[in-house]
Amino acid sequence: MIMSKKTKKILGKVGLWTMVILIFVYMLFPFYWAIISSLKTEAQLQMMPATFIPRDPMTHKISFSFKNYISVFQNIGFIRGLWNSTIVATTTTVLSLIVGAFAAFALGKLRFKGKRIALYTILSMTMFPQVTVLTGLYAVVNVLGISAMPSMILSYMIFTLPFTTWVLTSFFKDLPVELMQSAQVDGATPFQSFKYVLLPLTAPALVTTGLLAFISAWNEYLFALTFTSIEPTARTVPIAIALFSGKIARQEPFGEIMAAAVVVTIPIIILVLFFQKRIVAGLTAGAVKG
Amino acid sequence: MGNKKMKGLAQQEQSLATKLLLPTFLILLLLAAYPLIQVFYTSFTDKRFAGVNKTNFIGLKNYQKLLSFTIKEIDPKTQRAIDVLPRRPIRFKELSRINIFGKHYIIGASDVEFIKSIKDTITFSFWSVLLETILGLIVALVVNSNFRGKGAMRAIMLVPWAIITVVSARMWGWMFQSTRIGFFNSLLSQLGIGNGNISFLTNEAWQMPSIIAIDVWKTTPFMALLLLAGLQVIPGSLYEAAEVDGAGKIRQFFSITLPLLKPAIAIALVFRTLDALRVFDLFQVLLSTRRFSMASYNYAQLINYRNMGMASSIGVIIFILIFGFAITYIKMLGVDDE
Numbered sequence: 036m037i038m039s040k041k042t043k044k045i046l047g048k049v050g051l052w053t054m055v056i057l058i059f060v061y062m063l064f065p066f067y068w069a070i071i072s073s074l075k076t077e078a079q080l081q082m083m084p085a086t087f088i089p090r091d092p093m094t095h096k097i098s099f100s101f102k103n104y105i106s107v108f109q110n111i112g113f114i115r116g117l118w119n120s121t122i123v124a125t126t127t128t129v130l131s132l133i134v135g136a137f138a139a140f141a142l143g144k145l146r147f148k149g150k151r152i153a154l155y156t157i158l159s160m161t162m163f164p165q166v167t168v169l170t171g172l173y174a175v176v177n178v179l180g181i182s183a184m185p186s187m188i189l190s191y192m193i194f195t196l197p198f199t200t201w202v203l204t205s206f207f208k209d210l211p212v213e214l215m216q217s218a219q220v221d222g223a224t225p226f227q228s229f230k231y232v233l234l235p236l237t238a239p240a241l242v243t244t245g246l247l248a249f250i251s252a253w254n255e256y257l258f259a260l261t262f263t264s265i266e267p268t269a270r271t272v273p274i275a276i277a278l279f280s281g282k283i284a285r286q287e288p289f290g291e292i293m294a295a296a297v298v299v300t301i302p303i304i305i306l307v308l309f310f311q312k313r314i315v316a317g318l319t320a321g322a323v324k325g
Numbered sequence: 326m327g328n329k330k331m332k333g334l335a336q337q338e339q340s341l342a343t344k345l346l347l348p349t350f351l352i353l354l355l356l357a358a359y360p361l362i363q364v365f366y367t368s369f370t371d372k373r374f375a376g377v378n379k380t381n382f383i384g385l386k387n388y389q390k391l392l393s394f395t396i397k398e399i400d401p402k403t404q405r406a407i408d409v410l411p412r413r414p415i416r417f418k419e420l421s422r423i424n425i426f427g428k429h430y431i432i433g434a435s436d437v438e439f440i441k442s443i444k445d446t447i448t449f450s451f452w453s454v455l456l457e458t459i460l461g462l463i464v465a466l467v468v469n470s471n472f473r474g475k476g477a478m479r480a481i482m483l484v485p486w487a488i489i490t491v492v493s494a495r496m497w498g499w500m501f502q503s504t505r506i507g508f509f510n511s512l513l514s515q516l517g518i519g520n521g522n523i524s525f526l527t528n529e530a531w532q533m534p535s536i537i538a539i540d541v542w543k544t545t546p547f548m549a550l551l552l553l554a555g556l557q558v559i560p561g562s563l564y565e566a567a568e569v570d571g572a573g574k575i576r577q578f579f580s581i582t583l584p585l586l587k588p589a590i591a592i593a594l595v596f597r598t599l600d601a602l603r604v605f606d607l608f609q610v611l612l613s614t615r616r617f618s619m620a621s622y623n624y625a626q627l628i629n630y631r632n633m634g635m636a637s638s639i640g641v642i643i644f645i646l647i648f649g650f651a652i653t654y655i656k657m658l659g660v661d662d663e
Contacts, residue, residue, distance in 0.1 A: 065493070068499070069496045153350075299489060
C-alpha cells in the first residue's frame, strides 16, 4: 500500500501526540495518585476498588478532606525534619559551592603541574560506592566527636563536592581567556581576577550547580539514617518520612504519608520547573563534555 | 622584562592553584581516603559497632564467611540439606538446587543472604538500566521533536527525578498495596487480570519486578536528560541530507541518530549502572530485611547486627565489584576514547 505524503504526515502527528500523552501520564500519574490519596479520609482510603477522585464512601459524591495535611503540619518529627533538611542541604550546598568554585577556577583557568591527576582524583570520587565508606566515615565522625548535623553536612560533601567542582570546571573553561588576561594587564593578581571578574560571570552556573547539589543533599538517605540512628532529633525529611508511623500504632497512616510526600515534593518541583532549561545546560556541560 | 613577568605570573598561578585546591583535597582525604583505609583494616577484624569489647584481628575470616559456597550431590528422597552440607568449621545453608541429567545437586553457602543480595543487586541493575535506557531514549526522542508545548513537556519529564527517592518509594508502595485499595490491584482486577490481591512487595516473585518498576520510573528522566543533551549536539543538516537521499525516519534513526548518540548512551549507561549497583533506599524502605541489596545488607550487618568487621568486609567486596564493573564498562564502551 502506498500512502500519500499527507496521510503519512497525519499518521506521524497522531503517533507523536499519542507518545506525548503516554509519557505525560506515565511521568505524572504516581504523583497524582499521591495527591488524591492525601486528600482522602481513612474511610476513603480503604474503599475498594480505589477511586480516582476522592469520593464519599456512602453517596459516592466527590469529597475532599484536608485532615491529613493538618495532622502532618502538627507532626513535630516531620516539621523538625523539614527544618533539619533545610539546614543540612543548604549548608552542604553553600560549602560545596565555595570550596568547589576555588578548585574549579584552578582546574579550569590556571596553568599548573599535576592538573590532570587532580582532576581525575576528584572525578573518581563520584564513582565511589557510598556504603563502602559508611563504616569508616562513622569512625572518623566518632573520633572527631561531632554531632549528627555537622556529620551529615560533612559527609554529604563526598558526593556534592566532586560534582560541583566538575561542573564548575567546565564553566570556567568556557569563559574567554581574554577576560583574565585583560584583568591581569590592569594589574590584578590571578586571585583578584577570579574574585572580581570571573566569579560574578559564573553566577548563573553557580545557581544551577547549587540547585543540583541541593537536590542530591535533600535526597540523601543512607548517611542520614546512619548518623541519626542514635540522635533522632537530627533526622532529616527522608528519614522522617521513611519512619512515618502516625499517632496510632495499629496501622500505617498512608493518607498522612502521602500528604507529607506532597508537601516535600512541591517546593522541589517548583524549583526544578523554574530552572529546567539551566539544568539541561548544566548537565550537558558536566556530563557530555566531561 | 616581559618574559620575567610571565615567569612570575606562572609561579603565582602555580602557588595559587595549590592553595585553591587544598580545601577540596583535605575534605576528600578526610571523607574518602581515611575511611577507605579504615574500612580495609576493619574488614580483617571482629570489631563490633558501638561495642565495648576488645577488637581482635581475625585475618580473612569475615571474607571466608561471606563468600564460601559449595556444591554437593543430594538424593532428594532420602536426604535433607542439613545431611549433606558441611557444618564445620563454618555452617553452610541451602542457597538453591539444580538438576543435571537426573542428578540433584544442592548449592550451599555460609552466608546465603549475602550471595542472594549480590545476585539480586545485579539482576536489579541489569533490568532497570536496560529498561530506563530504552524508555529514556524514547522520551528523549519525543521531547526533542517539534511540537507545541515541548518546553512544558521537557519540564514535566523532570518531575519523577525531583522527587525524593524515599518519597517515591512510599508513593509506589501505596500504589502497590496488596488489595484493591491499591491502584495496581484495582486496575488489574478491572482488566480481569489477577484476583485483586497480588501482594507485590511481599510475594517473592513480585518483589523484583515491582522494585525495578519504581526505579525505572524514578530515573528514566535522568537518562532522558543525558540522552537529550546528546541528541541536541547532532547537527540537523545530517537529517536534511538524509531526507534528500530519500532515507526514511527509521533508517535515519539507525544510521545517524544511534551511532552519533553512542558516546552519550555510553556515559549514561556507566553512570546509571554504577548507581544501580549501589541501590539502597528502595530496598531499605520497601523490603527492609525481607530482601537485601548489597548496600542494604551492609547496612543491616552494621546497624541491626552491629558486626562492624563483617560490614567492612562487605563494603570492600562491593567496592571491588563496582570498581571492576566501572573498568570493564569503560573499556568495553570506549568511553575514554576521546
